[in-house]
Amino acid sequence: MTDREDTDEVLSAVSTAVLSVTRHLSVAEVLEVIVRSSRQLLRARYAALGIPDEGGGFAEFITDGISERQRAAIGPLPRQHGMLAALLHEGETIRSRDIRADARFGYFPTAHPNMTDFLGVPIRDGDETVGIIFLADKECGFTERDEALLTLFASHAAIALANARLYEQAHELSVVQERTRLARELHDAVSQKLFSLRLAASSARALAASDADAALSQLEKVESLAAEAARELREVIVELRPADLDVHGLAGTVRKHLRLVERLHAVRTEFTVHGDPGVPAGAELEVLRVIQEAVHNAVRHSHADLVRVTLCGGPEFLAEISDDGSGFDPGADNGGGLGIESMRERVAGVGGRLDIDASIGGGTTVRLAVPGV
Incomplete structure (x- = not known):
């Protein structure tokens, strides 16, 4: 040379x-x-x-x-x-x-x-x-x-x-400010709805013996207020964004999550990254949640000894979460439970697809693909 x-x-x-x-x-x-x-x-x-x-x-x-x-x-x-x-x-x-x-x-x-x-x-x-x-x-x-x-x-x-x-110091400050804002919004919105809900429920109880129609009207109001409170609470929650994503990116956050899982549970994890595993900012949180849910299922429900997570970057971002646990029958009623349905909805919401291979006693493999960056 x-x-x-x-x-x-x-x-x-x-x-x-x-x-x-x-x-x-x-x-x-x-x-x-x-x-x-x-x-x-x-x-x-x-x-x-x-x-x-x-x-x-x-x-x-x-x-x-x-x-x-x-x-x-x-x-x-x-x-x-x-x-x-x-x-x-x-x-x-x-x-x-x-x-x-x-x-x-x-x-x-x-x-x-x-x-x-x-x-x-x-x-x-x-x-x-x-x-x-x-x-x-x-x-x-x-x-x-x-x-x-x-x-x-x-x-x-x-x-x-x-x-x-x-960056972390600045982010910690922003987190404190965000918590203050959320506390104010919770007080202004949800707390007031809950107060009104409690008042309507008390009115319904007082009217139950003397005026059934009026009591029924108050119960309908309770139902409406509860729905509004739940909706407003969801709107506040979805604004929350894990701090680790901003500091460490998707791959770093998944790596830290797996280390935490190992400390909390008797399970080994393996983490592999190929390329630059980036996804659009709007999809990052949803992808993280799906990976966390798949790992959670492997640890809590399949009682796995080993969980492997692989991320691959490119025009299409790919993630695979596999375990050696007890698995399940995808064809059974409620196969995989509500968590699987939630995962499918999250991936579909960001224009991706989710595939699950599982069998009783044969472990589970979750594969998701979303457009990359």
Whole structure:
């Protein structure tokens, strides 16, 4: 490769990282671009980026160069120990020809690749280390130039994380303002309707023994008021939009939801994303609700041990939710219950289609397709 070609490749990779920060991508998607670009540019076999949590582990740990099967075999996310802890707590770049010879090295899990060459850089926001990015196994070893380039990628990761923090803080403020507005609307609309409903019900009870026709009129009023209250309440509720969609995008929100499901239930989840899984803004919430409903059914009703969710981007957005649970008979009366009907209505409402494959004892697979972006 000529110097010019090498320079062009560097500029292209850095440009991709910069654009990913400025586009409306979720933080996780931006970090995935940075990890992938840095590994490919520096010709390393493996790359990873970790964002620590407060419990001694990692809230995010994004890898490139390791298959999903390998990652599953390795086991849970790593803890803050060994070289990862050194990068986090010492805040210095580490470049080594053999990571195993470093006194700070701990061990590799049984299924973990046996890495040698190592280049790790802390991701810093001012004086604070907010994450780490590292590469491993480059055929000729890592150079000072590689170190400078990875430091550049780390700075873009820091910008993405800082922007996300600012966005979340601004969003939290908007959520408080929105809650205040909703409380006011609930008081002005639904609360007043409920008061009128209670008054009409009391009148009907008082008239029941002396004037049946008047009592019936009051009961009809109760029915009308209840319908109005329900309608107005629905109108308020549909205005609510999950905060995670605005911050993390659809794929990031689904990923976080699956992690929450794993914490709350004795179930494993697998999440796969192909391409850029985007849907029009008006369809995003409906798609999320359908995915959540399918996962809920797998956990609560099918008692699944494993739930897989796959999202595919393109001209047509595709999502597949499958489980190994007890399944059900789609041909039976009320097959799948009201939840299935609600899912069909949601998908149809955004111009999509929903297909369900299920059998008793054979698990369930839900597939939905809607126009992409």
